[in-house]
């Protein structure tokens with residue numbers, strides 16, 4: 001009939017279904033770097049998670065079979081709304097589509113071993129379900145992403161409460177820095193680092209995390225069954 005098929009709709013509000021890359025920033029809060037015995041970085045420390053790390057409320061967080069010490073790291077996520085390649089800091093916020101709350105679930109004993117052996121952190125950070133994410137928050141709802149309280153409880157006990165104003169590298173700086181190395185595409189996600197208070201998660205623990213009174217999310221931890 002000569003009709004052009006419509007491009008499949010990819011709503012940013014469901015970025016976890018089609019976004020390809022998750023870029024994570026490490027040690028972006030001095031207090032967390034110190035609790036890990038690490039020096040605050042001079043430039044952003046970057047690592048990646050694959051899209052298969054995404055997990056949504058209603059599905060469990062799975063502890064990998066090789067991990068004895070699983071840790072929670074609550075983080076503000078920035079959802080890319082427009083392709084960014086080598087953008088200047090002053091223009092970087094134009095590429096933000098919105099935000100989400102994330103947990104950078106970490107196999108801490110595996111990470112310690114990787115650090116000791118000088119190996120990459122893939123096994124510690126990139127396993128299936130290592131990136132629980134909340135609903136999408138359009139950027140219009142968060143006029144200043146550097147003025148947010150993010151928090152995380154385990155079985156009702158407050159473990160982490162941080163203020164995004166304490167980030168070492170700001171969101172525009174991070175977008176600019178990352179986009180000079182990795183082209184950021186629409187739907188990609190940046191995890192901006194965790195405040196202090198990271199700690200262990202046991203099987204059957206209930207995680208609850210939120211951004212101020214803007215949103216909250218819940219997850220249960222299970223053992224990975226091969």
Ligand SMILES: O=C(O)/C=C/C(=O)CC(=O)C(=O)O
Pocket residue numbers: 024025026027028029032033036038073075104106192193194
């Ligand atoms: O310094 C370390 O040993 C570990 C740091 C991390 O796991 C980095 C993060 O993922 C973070 O700061 O959010």
Ligand SMILES: [Mg+2]
Pocket residue numbers: 024025026073075104191193194
């Ligand atoms: Mg982290």
